[in-house]
Amino acid sequence: MTNHEVRLRPVDLARLSGLSTQQIRNYEDAGVLPPAARTESGYRVFGDVHRRALRTYRALQRGYGPVAATSVMRGVHDGDVPGALALVDAAHASLHEQRVALRATREALESLARPAPAVPARTADLRVGEVAALLGVRTSALRVWESAGLLTPARERGTRYRQYGPADVRDARLIHLLRRSHYLLEQIRPVLEGLRREGSTEALRAAVATRGEALAGRTRAMLAGAGRLAEYLEHIEQAERVEEAEQAELSEEGR
Template identity: 85%
Template sequence: MTNHEVRLRPVDLARLSGLSTQQIRNYEDAGVLPPAARTESGYRVFGDVHRRALLTYRALQPGYGPVAATAVMQALHDGDVPGALALVDAAHAGLHEQRTALRATRVALETLAGRRPPAAAPHTADPHTADPRTADLRIGEVAALLGVRTSALRVWEAAGLLTPARERGTRYRQFGPDDIRDARLIQTLRRSHYPLDQIRPVLEELRREGGTEALRAAVAERGEALAGRTRAMLAGAGRLAEYIEYTENVGRAGTG
């Protein structure tokens, strides 16, 4: 530690962050903080780099979470800046995937809201006049209703996206109102070039929420949460960039 550098005790960092002194020691032991100097009697002596590291870690936590934030700081203090940045990239990629899935859900909900199936007596043999809100249709009738091939419905079923019931004896597929709704949703997203593995979570959310209105509310809430997390990640990344620049400048000064 250079003579001009600030000398801080564990209690000073604890007061700065609202943590206990033991937590500060734990952070150093875990690599969240760089190694501290020791006095002759074995007491830790921290400096400005530790203060900056602590503030950086605390800034990373809201957006990246404690696990990723810890891994980033550990990589930095191991001298692996590319590894730390790769962890940051992975977190942003994960957030992008969540946004993509949310966008798919919004597209599906808009389509479902715009569809008004014709009202007719249930269980009619004509798929174009059957009311999918009440009727049980066979695979050919559903294909005709949606304008898709029966093979497409079978592929979606094989992928686990559709689970129609089976008639006793004949084992013919029976598509109920929820199955028809799901098939329409799948068709919409496939036309927008969404792969099957991105459609699956949309269907799972729809079934879990129990209806389009509940899912629409959940989508809006999740969208706000993702926006908040994005802002938190940007703030954390800004602090991280400053810390990396600071440590690199200190390193260059130490070898100069």
Template identity: 50%
Template sequence: MGKNLQTGGRLRPIDLARAHGLSTQAVRNYEEAGVLPAADRTPSGYRAYTPLHADALRAFLALLPGHGHPTATAIMRAVNRGAADEAFRLIDESHAQLLDDRRTLRAVEDALRDLDPTAAPAASDPGGTFVGPLARQLGIRPATLRTWERAGLVRPHRDPRTGYRVYDGAAVRDARMTHQLRRGGYLLEQIAPLIEQVRSAGGVEPLGAALDDWHRRLSARGRAMLAGAAALEAYLRARG
């Protein structure tokens, strides 16, 4: 291990654990996963941690809210094996994902703003579309539309002559809303009550609270990334 691991006094697993409300087993697991650098052992075989390990643990826990467990783990592993550029690449990818999520949210808001909340043509309306063309328009598989139908999110009618599914204006609206909300990370069971509210209200206003929550979650991620970056920088400085 590097020189920094030998300085600053010895810490026990319980010392690291108590400082962050963790179990000692969790601390050992983090070391085994490469989140913490490998610890020295005492003559009796006990792990001997140092303040540098405490810095590493603080950095990891600070990275978690903004980057998620897999990416935070990969970042720390890269740093601990001396591959800082790999860690920076992973951080860049997380920021790119956050930016993409912000663009998705903007697209959702634009799409909902453009929806005609009262569109519900009759079954015979020649403007209806079939499952294949609608799936291509949304960039999804026809099977996905059928899954949404089984979940009650989309309600196509059947062509009386062919038996094919036909999506009128209201069904297309619901499919677009479902597609955009899925892109935003919402589960089908979370989307279902929103769709029902839109149908009963005759408009998309009930989605306002969900969009506000989405904005808050993205802002929280962005701020968490800043906190994670500060803690990681402190750990990098401690490593020397």
């Protein structure tokens, strides 16, 4: 910390941010803040860089969550900026996957709204060959979907033949439609889980709309956090350039 830099006590930084002094100490210990200078008596002395770091962390926390935000800031202060940025990339990739799953759910709901193939008029459940013929797929496809945990048809007593009820047929149709749109099985799983959890397409449609708004809000928060991180990194790099210039100047004077 140079002589002309602002000097803040833990209580000063706490008041500026609306936190407790203990939380400020915890943030330094966790690497959220860079190491503070110490007085001869051992008291922490913070500066403008700590205020900027705290502001950056809180912006990241809103978009990326406390765990990821802490890891990012720790990486920056440990000198591993590429690793910190990789964590940011991973969070954006995860959000993208959630959007893909949500889009799959929307397409599935649109597909379910279309007329379904006529189911044979019978009271008994359908067997695997009948469901395959109904959907125009091979029986092996149904077994693959079952092995992946997407379908769980009941088994007939004695023969152990698979029995597909109305909900099983609906799920198989949904899987088939989404597979034709090149969705992976793991991307289809949350669609089925959502439909089963909500209990109806109408309830799932409402849940999808709510989820879409939440993802949009998180995207905006992540953009704001990433922007604040970029500013903080630029500030650190600029401070390092100034320090290097000062050190070079002192070296010249000492010759």
